Amino acid sequence: MSNLSDLAQALVDLNEDQVNFLVKQKVEAGEDPLKIIKECNDGMSEIGKLFEDNEYYLSELIMSGEILKGVMNVLEPMLGNVEVDTQSSAGVVVVGTVKDDIHDIGKNIVVTMLKGTGFEVVDLGVDVPADVFVKTVQETGAKAVGLSALLNFTFPEMKKVVDELAAAGLRDKVKVIIGGAPCNEDVRKFTGADYYAKDAAAGVKICKEIYGLN
Ligand code: B12
Structure with a gap:
């Protein structure tokens, strides 16, 4: 037996109505949205395992992504209030999912939370080539860049961004x-x-540490 929460299990079962019902119930009870996201993540990890074991296929991955996106539509407006910071612009952060990777649910959570903390975020989206990260850092003078990758084979793309930042003379900036x-x-x-x-x-x-805001 798994020890997943009801919400995580409903996600694993791809039971969209039950997921939405439980999320609504938790939101109405005033539960921390980050705790709700953590429960969803547990469900998504389990779905990942089922996919690895060939019990779930791409269609189930797609479905789970769609259900989670629906959940995030409800939770995202609440994330802006999780970290309350009064500064209007704490600094610029460039964020994107690296080349050949189109996973964006986690990256979007990061973007929302950074904005909620007062950062100006340049969201480059998904499948972003290294040179676009470099150009954007150059143009914005950002002191922080966040790279998202969910696929092992895109780790070299993250390395490429770091290497190209160095080649452009930006690595210490x-x-x-x-x-x-x-x-x-x-x-x-x-x-x-x-x-x-x-x-x-x-x-x-x-990011707060980088911009000396702690
Ligand atoms: C949903 C899903 C999909 C959806 C994505 C929909 C979307 N719009 O994002 C779809 C169906 C498109 C998909 C496709 C594929 N997927 Co997929 N997918 C998943 C799944 C089930 C959940 C991912 C997710 O959204 N999690 C929830 C979010 C909230 O979590 P998260 O992204 O980790 O983000 C959190 C933190 O990590 C962090 N974070 C994330 N990014 C960043 C960046 C910064 C800067 C910071 C600070 C923090 C941060 O913050 C978030 C919140 O705390 C995972 C399973 C898993 N264990 O993750 C597999 C998984 C990632 N997929 C996998 C695979 C293999 C694929 C495919 C190759 C399948 C195929 N055969 O086609 C394709 C690849 C497509 C591509 N080129 O990108 C594998 C990857 C294995 C590996 N390690 O290499 C996984 C792990 C499943 C598995 N166990 O096999 N997938």
Whole structure:
């Protein structure tokens, strides 16, 4: 038996009505949206495992992504209030999902939370080539760039961004943060990035540190 919460299990079952019902119930009960997202993440990890075991296929991945997007539509307006900061512009952060990777649900959470904290965010979207990250850092003077990757085979793309920032003479001017479910400290070392963030809240904390706002 799994020890998933009811919400995580409903997500694994791809039971959209039940997911929406439980999320609504939790929101009305005043539960922390980050806790709700964490429960959803547990469900998504389980879906990932089922996919690896060939019990779920691409259609289930797509469906789970769609259900989670619906949940995020409800939760995102609440994320802006999670970290209350009075500064109107805390600094610029460039964020995107690296080339060949189109996963964006986690990246969008990071963007929303950074904006909610007062950062000006340049969201480059998904499948972003290294030179676009470099050009945007150059143009905005951002001191922080966040790279999202959910696929092992796109880790070299994160390394490429770090290398191209160095080649453009920007490496000592900008800090690179990586995130996404399969990332960890080893991946950070491989890419040469400065920080690995285990979740969006950790990413926000790092950006505040970079901009001296802690
Ligand atoms: C939904 C999903 C999809 C959806 C994505 C929809 C979308 N718009 O994003 C679709 C169906 C498109 C998809 C496609 C594929 N997927 Co997919 N997918 C998933 C799944 C089930 C959930 C991902 C998700 O949204 N999680 C929820 C979010 C909230 O979590 P998150 O992204 O990790 O983000 C959190 C943190 O990591 C962090 N974070 C994330 N990015 C960043 C960045 C920064 C800067 C910071 C600070 C923090 C941060 O903040 C977030 C909130 O805390 C995962 C399973 C898993 N374990 O993650 C597989 C998974 C990522 N997919 C996988 C695969 C293999 C694929 C495909 C190759 C399948 C195929 N055969 O076609 C394609 C690749 C498409 C491509 N080129 O990108 C594998 C990857 C294996 C690997 N490690 O290489 C996984 C792990 C499933 C598995 N276990 O096999 N997928």
